[in-house]
Amino acid sequence: MIGLMMMKNKSLEIEKYLDYLFPDPKCELNYTNDYELLIAIVLSAQTTDKRVNSVTSVLFDKYPSLEALSKASLADLETILRPLGSFRKKALYVHNIANILHGEYNDTVPHDRDKLENLPGVGRKTVNVFFGEYLGKPAIAVDTHVNRVTKRLGIAKEKDNVLQVEEKLKKCFPKDSWAKIHLQLVLFGRYHCKAKNPNCKECQIINLCKEKKKNL
Ligand code: SF4
Numbered sequence: 009m010i011g012l013m014m015m016k017n018k019s020l021e022i023e024k025y026l027d028y029l030f031p032d033p034k035c036e037l038n039y040t041n042d043y044e045l046l047i048a049i050v051l052s053a054q055t056t057d058k059r060v061n062s063v064t065s066v067l068f069d070k071y072p073s074l075e076a077l078s079k080a081s082l083a084d085l086e087t088i089l090r091p092l093g094s095f096r097k098k099a100l101y102v103h104n105i106a107n108i109l110h111g112e113y114n115d116t117v118p119h120d121r122d123k124l125e126n127l128p129g130v131g132r133k134t135v136n137v138f139f140g141e142y143l144g145k146p147a148i149a150v151d152t153h154v155n156r157v158t159k160r161l162g163i164a165k166e167k168d169n170v171l172q173v174e175e176k177l178k179k180c181f182p183k184d185s186w187a188k189i190h191l192q193l194v195l196f197g198r199y200h201c202k203a204k205n206p207n208c209k210e211c212q213i214i215n216l217c218k219e220k221k222k223n224l
Contacts, residue, residue: 015180018163018180018216022180023181028212029192029196030195035137037061045141047105047106048060050102054093063089063091063092067085098129105129108128132170140187141191146186146187147186148187148190150173150177153201155170156201157196161216162216
């Protein structure tokens with residue numbers, strides 16, 4: 009009971025600070041529709057949103073529909089996606105996703121988790137980002153930033169896998185805040201609580217952090 013109360017107080021303090029830092033958090037991937045967002049999220053694995061935005065502006069300009077994208081040659085997709093890591097694999101994902109959405113879903117993106125997770129390169133994290141960002145559904149995606157920050161703040165244990173981290177975050181924060189908390193944790197990890205040299209001196213939740221000594 010006391011443990012639960014302490015966790016509740018901790019999550020309230022974290023949410024208050026994140027609301028102060030990022031009162032209106034926004035996804036930093038550029039997109040104009042659902043399939044562009046889905047593809048941008050797939051491309052964002054192991055790279056920065058900035059780099060993804062620089063290639064998707066070329067990609068979606070040259071191939072402005074799912075049909076056009078499905079007809080693109082793999083070689084050209086690889087050329088466009090080359091600035092990203094794993095560009096061959098990512099080109100294949102884009103090619104196959106466009107083919108499936110065009111051929112099987114009539115140029116629409118299904119809003120069903122199982123159908124989405126069956127698409128090439130789309131996993132639970134991708135669907136969670138898509139649900140939270142595009143559909144406004146309650147979801148918390150655990151990427152590298154969310155994983156790191158959650159563990160530093162002692163919400164999850166070091167040995168927890170991403171699914172366990174997601175479950176612990178969901179227990180900590182109210183359901184209607186999940187999508188917002190996800191974005192705020194990403195931004196906090198990206199700009200403040202960075203993997204190397206986090207800005208601990210300025211951090212106002214340092215009292216909750218397990219790693220403060222190490223990082224100071
Ligand atoms: Fe991150 Fe440092 Fe704040 Fe801990 S004290 S949460 S490591 S920024």
